[in-house]
Amino acid sequence: MAEPSPPPPPVQRFIEYLRIKTVQPEPDYAACEAFLRRQAAELGLEVQSHAFVAGKPVVVLTWVGTEPALPSIILNSHTDVVPVSEEFWTHPPFDAARVATEDGDFKIIARGTQDMKIVGHCYLEAVRVLQGRGARLRRTLHLVYVPDEETGGHDGMRHFVQSDMFQALNAGFALDEGMANPEAELRVFYGERxxxxxxxxxxxxxxxxxxxxxxxxxxxxxxxxxxxxxxxxxxxxxxxxxxxxxxxxxxxxxxxxxxxxxxxxxxxxxxxxxxxxxxxxxxxxxxxxxxxxxxxxxxxxxxxxxxxxxxxWNDNTMTPTDASNPFWVAFEGAVGAMGIPLFKEIFPAATDARYLRKAGVPALGVTPLRNAPILLHDHNEFVKESEVLDGIKFYVGVISAIADA
Structure with missing residues (x-):
């Protein structure tokens, strides 16, 4: 049988990201930051990094917009992943094995595929696509990579939103993680418990x-x-x-x-x-x-x-999902143009988006996985190669819309 063709470059970069062992309780944040800095250098993005708690850096990659005085867009993701019980995995959880499926696709099996390295990676790849098209966005984008969300965000996002570094971003809107949906709708979270x-x-x-x-x-x-x-x-x-x-x-x-x-x-x-x-x-x-x-x-x-x-948690702020929020209007329009149905809901658990909402930045939680099992924190966590590529297309459309709103 012939060997399968190598993964396309965006998937190869995703595999590289997954192989960085940012697993709690001792995540390799240094290797992760080095990876992000390499991506930023390739894309010509500005880089800031600050560890509010020693060894736990918040890394911000910035693509300056054509109207930088406008409130900016934060594309947030966390780099840490939860522990694994390797004996229950079919492949080593940090090998990021690429396994062919019967429908001609491939599964990428690794801890962090769904939660939430696919999101942070697709942000980067969407910027790569937009730059390749010669796009210039009105609003500045800040791709924010935070540590320790899986243990509460107390050493990362909590300090970050209280910092001068955060205030200088002049953030007006944010995207963060959501959850896969076994059904056809895109789950969009506008608040959380x-x-x-x-x-x-x-x-x-x-x-x-x-x-x-x-x-x-x-x-x-x-x-x-x-x-x-x-x-x-x-x-x-x-x-x-x-x-x-x-x-x-x-x-x-x-x-x-x-x-x-x-x-x-x-x-x-x-x-x-x-x-x-x-x-x-x-x-x-x-x-x-x-x-x-x-x-x-x-x-x-x-x-x-x-x-x-x-x-x-002493805050119950929710992001408006009506005409009063121009970013919601832009987001909903972009998703609708892709023919994707939406299902709005309140997130059942806690993410770092709660810190952003409390700090006055409206945030939506989205993970662009539909007709997909919910595998966050599960054994044999995976995403399909096609889902990664579709996720990049999703963020190209959404980022373009909200950054020009």
Whole structure:
């Protein structure tokens, strides 16, 4: 059998990017920055890099527009990827194996293909195509590559949006990651749920397990657990109920509540002096997060427990998706011109776009993968070669539209 033809140059560069082991907890950010600097040099892009936390650089590649005084466009992506369990992979996760498929396409199998190196790579390749056409865009583009999104963005994007470096970009609009869709629509995320990780701790009387000991730690936690599980049930029921227009609800429309840790005791016959329970709550931006936090605090106080906010995001800004937002109008028009149907929703988890929205920069989350399985953080994560090439075409159209809006 004849050897398959080599991948086209854009795919070869994608494979090179995937082979850089930017895997948590010890990402090779130095090699990643070197790769990005080489791409920038080939494209004549300006480069800035700053590590707000040692060893975790934010790298910004800039293509200056013809009207640089206009608010600029940020094309954001993160360079880190989540850990792997190599024993469950059919190919080494950082080899970026190119495997032929029955339909004549190729799978590129590697950690980070979907989440989210395809997006950051397609930004670069779209700029390469536009420059090859001699295009000049009105607005300046900033291709931003941030570290540590997979661990919360606390050392990267959080510091970046508070910096003079960020303010100097004069950003007016941003694109960031979204999610693949197994169906035909392009999923577009205009907001996201706020992570709220809480831990309730109670202390009480202890003693021998054969007695009726009153005022125990566990007794104090039970009504708290019941209250939050009732909220879970209410939100699950809402999730299963269509909107008034008959359309289905998504996870972003509701607040999820999950009991994730329950800790107490040292032995069967000893009533524990202390007990704790942890919940992973994701607050829909349709909910008043200030009131919700106060309700949690009141719940703890009412039952003699303490509340620790392990993580709490205090913003529910959403990006307008109507005629009031010229960037949305340009984006929607560009996607429509490609014949791609849109499905707007709130992102169910958290991305670095939340930092941008909180900083006053409207952001949309988009990953141009349709009719594709959702594989982020999964074993054998892959994208098809055709999807990479289609993604480049997608961003050529979208970037042209929003940068000239």
């Amino acid at each position: 706020a992570p709220c990780w809480v831990r309730f701790v109670a202390h009480g009387n202890t003693g021998h397990g054969s007695q009726f000991i009153e005022d125990t730690a566990a007794e104090k936690l039970v009504p708290i657990i019941n209250h939050l599980m009732e909220l879970r049930g209410e939100q699950l029921s809402l999730f299963r109920t269509p909107h008034a227009d008959g359309s289905r609800r998504t996870l972003g429309d509701v607040t999820t509540v999950n009991l994730t840790m329950l800790q107490a005791g040292v032995q069967h016959n000893v009533v524990p002096e202390s007990a704790s329970v942890c919940f992973d709550i994701r607050i829909s931006p349709t909910l008043d997060y200030v009131r919700f936090r106060r309700d949690l605090e009141a719940l703890a106080a009412a039952h003699g427990a303490t509340l620790e906010m392990v993580q709490f």
